[in-house]
Amino acid sequence: MLDALTTAIGVAALALAAWCGFAAFRDQPTKDWHFIGMAVVTVLVLVQLVIGLFRLAGGDRPEHGTVIFVAYLVGAFATIPAAGLLSLTERTKWGSVTVAAGAVVLAVLEVRLFDIWGGIGA
Amino acid sequence: MPETNTHGTTPSGPAPTTAAADAPAPRARLVSGPGLLLVWLYGVMVVGALSRSLYQISTEFDRAPLAYSLSAAAAVVYAFITYALVRGGEAARKVARVCCAVELAGVLAVGTWTLVRPESFPDATVWSDFGMGYLFIPVVLPVTGMLWLRHRR
Numbered sequence: 001m002l003d004a005l006t007t008a009i010g011v012a013a014l015a016l017a018a019w020c021g022f023a024a025f026r027d028q029p030t031k032d033w034h035f036i037g038m039a040v041v042t043v044l045v046l047v048q049l050v051i052g053l054f055r056l057a058g059g060d061r062p063e064h065g066t067v068i069f070v071a072y073l074v075g076a077f078a079t080i081p082a083a084g085l086l087s088l089t090e091r092t093k094w095g096s097v098t099v100a101a102g103a104v105v106l107a108v109l110e111v112r113l114f115d116i117w118g119g120i121g122a
Numbered sequence: 123m124p125e126t127n128t129h130g131t132t133p134s135g136p137a138p139t140t141a142a143a144d145a146p147a148p149r150a151r152l153v154s155g156p157g158l159l160l161v162w163l164y165g166v167m168v169v170g171a172l173s174r175s176l177y178q179i180s181t182e183f184d185r186a187p188l189a190y191s192l193s194a195a196a197a198v199v200y201a202f203i204t205y206a207l208v209r210g211g212e213a214a215r216k217v218a219r220v221c222c223a224v225e226l227a228g229v230l231a232v233g234t235w236t237l238v239r240p241e242s243f244p245d246a247t248v249w250s251d252f253g254m255g256y257l258f259i260p261v262v263l264p265v266t267g268m269l270w271l272r273h274r275r
Binding site: 067068071075079082083086087089090092094095097098101102105108 | 153154155156157158159161162163165166169173177181257
């Protein structure tokens with residue numbers, strides 16, 4: 001479950017990056033639809049955070065350490081909202097670029113989370 | 123009435139700064155346009171390098187003291203540049219430019235060091251292999267940073 005969700009978020013993050021990248025390419029700032037997209041991805045990451053904490057509470061242990069795992073979960077959760085807020089202060093294409101960059105960062109974090117949890121079999 | 127003296131460092135001679143041109147906005151904004159992307163990536167690197175070095179120094183410092191210390195140093199540089207960019211103004215711009223140069227020198231030196239003497243590094247630093255573990259952002263960031271800060275003059 002956690003692995004599948006991690007993969008799904010990684011893919012969703014890359015899609016968000018492409019979408020916002022396209023907006024920047026068309027010289028547009030982030031708009032309502034982009035923020036809905038960010039919200040969807042953020043909700044997925046929140047679900048991941050909750051499931052991760054439940055798994056820890058249930059006695060499961062990530063392969064590369066609990067502290068690192070939780071830190072990455074929290075970091076992943078904060079990434080898109082932070083980028084989205086920044087894009088509100090910059091109503092040009094550079095706001096869109098910033099969100100796209102944040103989405104790429106999230107995708108990288110998800111890859112790392114996959115490794116930290118221990119990959120397949122969880 | 124010296125209105126430009128917001129930083130206490132403005133030279134008393136001719137001050138061809140934006141601060142002098144428009145007194146109501148004393149500090150030139152560095153976080154606009156591409157600057158926002160720059161600040162965002164620097165912010166991400168601060169969190170990444172800082173949390174990583176704090177964790178490694180507090181739990182397994184003896185394993186690779188040199189690598190972890192270098193990561194901590196990188197985190198400090200990133201934090202300072204981020205602060206300077208957010209603060210804005212001519213003095214911050216100059217200081218940030220110098221720090222970007224220091225950062226670039228650090229990435230190149232540490233990157234070369236890790237390739238030439240890998241035995242000195244039982245574990246990776248943020249700047250190992252020119253920042254490969256961070257998508258080479260560490261080596262690209264100071265270059266774009268210096269270009270941006272020069273452009274903002």
